Amino acid sequence: MEEKVKVSGGTGLSGEDIKSGKIFLMDDSLDCAYAWDTGVAINRYLSELQKGRIIATKCRKCKRVMLPPRLFCELCYVPSNHWVYVQDTGVINTYSICHVHWDASRIGENEKPYLPAVIEIDGASDGMGIMHLLGEVDPDDLKIGMRVQAVWKPENERIGSITDIKYFKPI
């Protein structure tokens, strides 16, 4: 069968083309700085994390207990200003064992892999998970469905951040 696929351009460069100076490069870098307001709902969430508690909002219409808490229920599109405390325990919905840094460089031999997970928090509605990290566990022992509990930073080190929870550990 006749091929009529039209391909033009896309000249591949090798590392050598660049190293040898055959190709000119123009380097630049951007240094962007931001200060994000945490907003009505997340501000309260963070202030409770600083106190060592996890707080959620409940929608009076669909009854979902939502994490992270939100000013409005995006399903019912009504205010969700009813605050409820949930537990600092939960279940691993899914996890990963990550051997690369954010910029795709590899972790060093003496570095431990990152253990990100989605954790369904007890007291929140079914399937309401948050992303966090796991710790105090051999990565090979990890399983979906494992029960975990938050390990909090000491009170005087908490700053009102999701990192006031150091990680979740199996219980």
Add this chain to the structure above:
Amino acid sequence: MRKVAMVGAGMTKFVRRALETPKELSYEAAKTTLDSCGLSLDDVDCVAHGTAPDAFDGIHQNGEYMTCGSGGWNKPSMRVFVGGATGVHAIVHGWHHVASGMFDTCLVVCEEKMSSAMPHAQGFFLTIFDSITERALQPNLLWIFALEMNRYMERYGYTKEDMALAAVNNKRNGLKHPASQFADEVSVEDVINSEMLAYPVSRLDVSPVSDGAAAVLLAAEPVARRLTDKPVWLEGVGWNLDTAYWATRDLSYPRYLDKAARMAYEMAGIREPDKQIDIAEPYDPFDYKALHHMEGLQLSPRGKTVELLRDGHFGMDGNMPMCPSGGLLGVGNPIAAAGTMKVCELYWQLRGEAGERQVPGNPRLGLAQAWGDLMQVSSVVVAGI
């Protein structure tokens, strides 16, 4: 609404690092497309241009900057940007322009140059995570895929070997694509034994970083019939966007894609997509995602996709070849251009012009899909001849 057809297609080679600038890549793909149907830029009424994050190029308002390359200068021209779904969504966008009756022709051009971003384009995806509740954890783009893949495998009892089958299938198909950046066949063992990046994701489960561009010319029915005796009709389009609360969703099933697909099928009058669609180009930035998407597209029953893949159902000689182009895993993944490459593939396959990788049996109906953002968005195009 007017009927809209594809009447031309073209693309650049996909490469790890291209000599050409984003404008030059856009020009090459657009010009090749115009040449393929014997038209000039004067014949183009409007332009839909797609490129993914500005951060890759480090150029704010990148779409405007790119207009001379995409042919959009001094014309009604608009950039489309829905992350990884851009390449198919730009076609949907162009379809609106022509179907509405506003324009007789629309040139759709999608481009991506990822290699400029230092030290690695992946770093720029960090800003996709919630700025307060997630970024403080110093996340990595791979996490969301690894977390979704693990959940998907757990839900149906799939193994890493099962997922690798999709990589092997797509990469094998891609070897016959003249724009592919790959030259070697891989086996399931190669995928399994490749470097572990973020369990369960290994190096060869992932598509590469690429530079490239792809384009399609759309025309209203009377114009299309004048230009070619084989117009490829856009029979259905669909798209859907879910919330950004990705960790609160069932990661094993893409419900936004389910909705997008049903929208496209309803428009195309398709009641049994798994029987009616002849070729499928699901979005495959990772091998598991091709399978995950086949299920969301209703082209395979949930949890049965690996069995069908093993049985050859999705092979080149099967009932519904999956990614005959080779997909992102087999050709390359210049984000926005990759989705449009899939639509180009439908154009060539349905016209019987795909050469060495032509799907046998005169396929008449094909589907292309792209996906993006925080497990959030999908766009679908159904094309027929």
